[in-house]
């Protein structure tokens with residue numbers, strides 16, 4: 001934690017809408033996820049390849065809360081906790097663990113945010129973040145592999161103004177190139193899109209959502225945690241993951 005300036009990361013997220021921690025997770029822990037994801041993706045695509053849920057050849061696939069995807073290195077990290085709780089408060093919780101994957105043949109998504117405004121009747125009202133998303137890629141994200149593109153600072157302006165500034169080129173859509181081990185923490189209100197993956201390497205990115213303790217949304221797609229995994233969690237992880245159902249049979 002010594003080499004990460006927590007306050008600087010917090011300010012980047014508040015001002016730009018994201019920060020990247022380079023080389024934060026051990027490469028072998030992430031590469032284990034890449035290997036374990038392959039059969040999950042194959043089974044998923046065998047049933048749903050023709051019915052993508054995030055645009056052509058782009059799939060959102062929930063991840064199981066078991067090793068190697070569940071790893072205390074990802075869920076019990078002091079730096080991540082300090083940054084996220086510095087914005088959302090120490091009582092924050094997690095309700096989502098999944099992956100976003102553009103495969104070859106994916107296209108530009110529409111520019112969007114991932115959450116609705118809390119008070120849509122007042123588009124001028126800008127509020128601090130209620131949620132943060134944490135993303136880490138299972139493969140290096142090159143320009144050809146469909147990087148996540150983000151328009152910095154657009155969470156701080158009314159949606160119409162943000163779109164106009166992107167359309168005019170005043171605010172660029174920046175491709176976030178990342179390597180295995182890098183970690184993105186972002187405000188999901190900041191406008192973004194997935195871009196086309198032109199390669200045969202699926203660009204898998206894990207996604208975890210943190211939210212303030214009072215924030216509630218219905219999520220039916222997050223996998224439960226096996227009781228045997230739950231019993232090994234730290235007290236901090238149990239507080240973070242208390243919204244996730246426990247599967248007593250495992």
Ligand SMILES: O=C(O)CCC(=O)C(=O)O
Nearest residue numbers: 054100148193194195205
């Ligand atoms: O990972 C990506 O390419 C972006 C995914 C995304 O923003 C979405 O599907 O809502």
